Amino acid sequence: MESVSTGPHPIPAPVAGTEVDSSDMRRMGRVQELNRVYSIATLVGYAVIVAMTWPLAMITGASSLANGGPAGNIWVFLGVCVTMLTVVLSMAEMASIEPTAGGQYYWVSVFAPEKWRKQASYAVGWMCALGWQSYVPGAANVGATTLQGLGAVASGTYIPQAYQTVLLTILLCAFAPLFNTFLARRLPGIEGAVCSFYMLAFLAFLVVLLVMGPRSSAKEVFTHFENDSGWNSIGTACFVAINGPVITLLGSDSAVHLAEEMRDASRNLPRAMLSYAVVNYAIGFIMLLVFMFVIGDVQSVLATSTREPWIQVIWNATESKGATITMIAIVAFFFLFAAVNTNTTSSRQLYAFARDGGLPFSSWICKVSPNRHVPLNAVLLTLCIGCCLAIIPLGSNAAFLNIQTIGNVGLIVSYIICIASRIHNRNFGSVYGNLTKPPPFYLGKVGGNIINGIAIAVLIVYLVASTFPSVPNPTPNTMNWSSLALGGTVMIAGLSYIRLRKNYLRRLMAVTAAEEMSDHFDGKQR
Template sequence: MWLHRGPPPAPVPGTAADDRDMKRMGKIQKLNRIYTVSTLVGYGVILGMTWPFSLMRSTHSTGTLSLTNGGPAGAIWVYLGTCVGMSTVVISMAELASIEPTTGGQYHWVSIFAPPKYRKILSYMVGWLCSLGWQSGVAGSANVGALSIQGFIKVANSDYNPKSWHIVLLTIAILCFVVFFNTVLSRKLPGIEGVIFILYLLGFVVFLVVFFVMGDRSPAREVFTNFQDNAGWGSIGTACFVSISGPVITVIGSDSAVHLAEELKDASRQLPKAMLFMAFTNYFLGFVMLLAFVFVVGNVEEVLATPTGQPYIQVIWNATQSRGPTIALVAIIIFFFLFTAVNVNTTASRQIWAFARDGGLPFSPWINYVSPYLHIPVNAVLLSWFIGCCIALVPLGSNAAFLNIQTIGNGGLLSSYILCITCRLYHRNAISVYGNLVKRPTFCLGKIAGNIVNCFALCFLIIFLVAGMFPVAPNPTTETMNWTCTALGATVIIALLLFIQLGKGYLGARAETLPESERVSESEETELENKAFDA
């Protein structure tokens, strides 16, 4: 596949509406449009991995123990509240994706909808915050798989003594698997996503059967009303507030599908559908699995003290009371986490590729390179792999530092959501309900409903962001302190310093120059939009 003869083929085209949108946004079609709404939903659901993450995050969520902070009842009700909040975020972003269906996502939207005076600098900051979020996620998703592999080995061999360097090597091995899929097998990914999605749903059913048939269930009253403050906050409310980080990390990533917009056919129509279906599928699967898990979790303290290092594996063992079935079930989880890591790398590479295309990163021309034969941003994929490998080394020095990097990355994504939705709210009321389109976009909330949804989304996002800055327990040490606030501030400062150096080369959302023959005048743009909406 890497040895090519003859002239490079043209990228797989989209629809006439895709061509119209790309020309209107000033972008050249370089990637293959090989995703459909169904394969993109599969992609997003596998990336979200909510039902396996519900098993892991309910007991260990980037340092925040959901069952410790809130107890069984807290885990359930906080998850539901988080899903309600994230639903308004996804709906808000689906509207933005319908108006501007571009791989750039948040930074592009800010560049279009922010007040003209602040568009360039705000867009640049959002691009960096989003890059921070997704690049940290590359290592984080691989690390989760590595931890499960380590737990798998412990179940298979009770004499195994886990070491930090084992996790590092396993994480890097997973990242190598990821980069192979995202380069050599890139053209086959949509089909693979469809198959994995079906297996993912079957795995969900298998785990439900195991928990409800083989596990010892707690009384419903205890599950739904037993709130706990085991970390010592002195208040159930505070404990539940701190535990918000767990479900947020489980359901975050509303923009994952957006960064494949230029690889989806009929993106302006299909992308909002994919985003909404993907989100609500994830929320439902995650909630049902969390419910099943909490019913059979048993003694929380004993589960957290498991020798496997992974409390969810101990719960599986308690339910099956057998080594063989436990190994098989953990193997299923590991298999899915491998493809979660593949998809996170895909999204992360597309995001930095788009940002580099608009001149937002150092060495942008190199990062922006797209293989004329594969039609993928090869250098961006390799850079995401390299950054992931570097972050994967952090646990050698401090596991707490690695967990902080993941929390900081989530803070970056939440901040990017806040800024792009705020800009849309401003633009909706100050300039146009339809964004920069002449007619109503295919997915439009309107003025009143849009304002309500956007305001709710912003309120929830601010709550999520603040909750994510709390430490796991009161009176933290330097090791256990949550450094999200400091790191986000440092990221903004670094972005501003780089903006001073690179700002002249950053042109925001319309950096790419189209050939003269492909440029669209204002009258032609209106005509194209009318034809597209009449179709």
């Protein structure tokens, strides 16, 4: 069956997958252009590093203390962990049915009502691209500010400057193409090694904080709520604080966009998604819990000269400049690889969307290097976008933080639409999607409806919380502009759709026809 790729004469990758992988690719009208080099273990390691939950639990936990205090942070984080699992389960089922690098936009093109699937799919593709492309400089920026915090601890007089943050962010972003091109086939092994170090560092940080840090009482940690931002109630403050754990735990689709680089993806991808979700939620919550026990005086921590409250907590615990510098350097090292992995996920989503003609200059963006079998143009374009966004703090750091919030909103919207489409398909279409038998990971009709329904409900809560400013009566600098930016993106996507709709519609129709023609073949393979 001929591929519907926009690229000229796709060249099959030398590292192919299983017979089921080949069947799935034929059913979706695709040529295997990327090497299938990931296993469950290495993909879990990859996704764990993308998420960076235990370092981010310290960073966002410290910055969210004004909204909810220690108790608010702990209970809100736990609630997000429990509810976010329904989102992962919903997406794991869709990934098992349609294991493609396109992820959300492709699922919508299959599951949404036929009347709206093309337009909805296109909108979701843009929302997902908005989310992941805005994340590209995010991890690098956190790594840059971490290095600046290290400098402040080491010198005692160093004052971080915006231009230095920008330069460090771009430098960290620049590592991504090196790993995603020259080391692409070795990247799974590197991910495994980094993830092992990451887990060992997690245990080391726990020991240091528990043994050396000051200790608050359980009553103070679990029952002491604060509302230092000025909201009219503790409940509102805690609602606004949802943004912290959502930023930490969002990104359930990070591994999905590597579906075409994993062996036996329809079976192994859902397992990997559930495994890394459990690992991330567990280590994130444990670190946050320990962090709140040793945080000490909240006001002094928030007023730290390092500009990073979490660094001050570590410094207070160790009372050693050398130990603090070492621990900060370890966190910065992990954010370097988080920046690499974020580029990987973002470029694969961009490549897949361009492959279906969803972007201007799609035929160039979706080209795959014939020698290295990676979407090199998408990798480089992702780097360029990341570097452009990284410059924003020169004018306004608040604007840069807003872009990260906009990324959250884009991904949440994409999740809501694709899960709602699956509910429609489950009840008014084929309960197995385009398959004739249940996929390897299947939630069932009743159970699936319940889980999908809960997932949409909690995502709507996350979406509303993501549009709130961090303080009441915000100024232009503290305002959350995500709603305006989201509307602007929708307008840009709409204008692009007018220009590209014929090309995009043709490819999606070809894919649908390919799936219908191979339903009987797929049922036998399953």
